[in-house]
Amino acid sequence: MPETPITIEADSAPTVKFADFGLAPEILRALTDQGYIHPTPIQAAAIPIVLQGRDVMGAAQTGTGKTASFSLPIIQLLLAHANPSMSPARHPVRALVLTPTRELAVQVAENVKAYAQHTPLRSTVVFGGMDMKGQTVILKGGVEIVIATPGRLLDHIEQKNVSLGQVQMLVMDEADRMLDMGFLPDLQRIINLLPKKRQNLMFSATFSPEIKKLANSFLTDPATIEVARSNATADKVTQIVYKVADEAKRDVVEFLIRGRDLKQVLVFSNTKIGASRLSRHLEQGGIKATAIHGDKTQQERMAALDAFKKGEIDVLVATDVAARGLDISDLPCVINFDLPYNAEDYVHRIGRTGRAGASGDALSVFSDKDERLLVDIEKLIKQTITRGELAGFVASSGSSGSGARGEAGGERRPRRDEGAGGARSSGRAPERERGGERSFGAERGAASGRSGPYPRREKVDPWFLTPYEPAKKSAPVAVEQVGASAKPKQKIAVLLGGSPKQ
């Protein structure tokens, strides 16, 4: 496939204004209401293309302004083309946005609502975990734009609360994530209910082979827009990893949080139980913390997110439900209580910090048995992460086996944190009862020699073998953004081998 990459220089973007796109005055008003004048690079690239009615395959992470890049032109197009439907009251849904998680759906819906506030267009969000009734009333009342998670949408469809026969535009947000989560069959079912003639926009963090297949099935002659990964791993984020014994991770994370004056910290755990336990542990230590994960009720999830955003709590302990998409931005610090099994997720997680020009710290604790994960991560981000040492702690290497050098025999090295340039995290040691240095060795018989290889995850979905509708070919437009601000010289390839290759 011959591509003609168009490179957009980062500093060229601000010269364009939203006002240059020919958007309706109502939309521009909503934008100026919120102080938006200049589009981000992906917006500058995508908006004109979407306005042309073309399908788009966009690779962009959260924080790049992705949501506006599809919502603004959608609103514009819906405004411009009067509803051709004979009975607008019965089948008014004309644009459908699908997202993998409920929180992301809510967030996208909030944006759409804000952008469309001065227009007559109605929008709503439907997702699981909540009572069907309220959603049903709104759907039946008629809305032009629906933002939904797939499962609940299908539920509404089955109950005939909504009909999608008039949908002109479909957006699949975080498509890669939807695949990961096994939403393919649901997507297929939903798409089969849509008119054949429609505009499709698909966004994904990467262009994996699976995503390309999905694009081939669902998109027609798509323009390809690729934006550099967020600068998460660039200079602005100080990354440090601390190697500690497994049982010590909890205390080390607490130590790190305290060392940061309890400023808003997002902590990631690989498991729901781990997230709950850690949050409870922190609370017991007097830290205002809450957990967010899939076993919490939707009310709890929303309350937790809300409280964190408002600053009512200082620490949010999350599973990967919060790794992507969520607009928890500009955090000063993200901590990985566990290294993610999926190296990609590391990038997503730490992308919560150091955004929009701010600097940030991404700290991770790991133990022997996770060495392999760290290797994968460093390979992906193409850099070696600083090994940090903690003042007052001895990070035992507890080499597999028994690693008997605990506090008793082990040499103590109460080091001032020195490496880790700019590691403000070293801060002061907590003044709690623990007093001086502690040794987190393998005294409890850590990691008993288990170090098998980590199986690679590979999911093959047979459904892929039957393309929904063969896509026609033509020269796709490829747009690349050079790493914003930092070093204009280094191109995308450097930013996270997310596989820009073909």
Added chain:
DNA sequence: AAAAAAC
């Protein structure tokens, strides 16, 4: 091995 998502 884990997470997410419909009831």
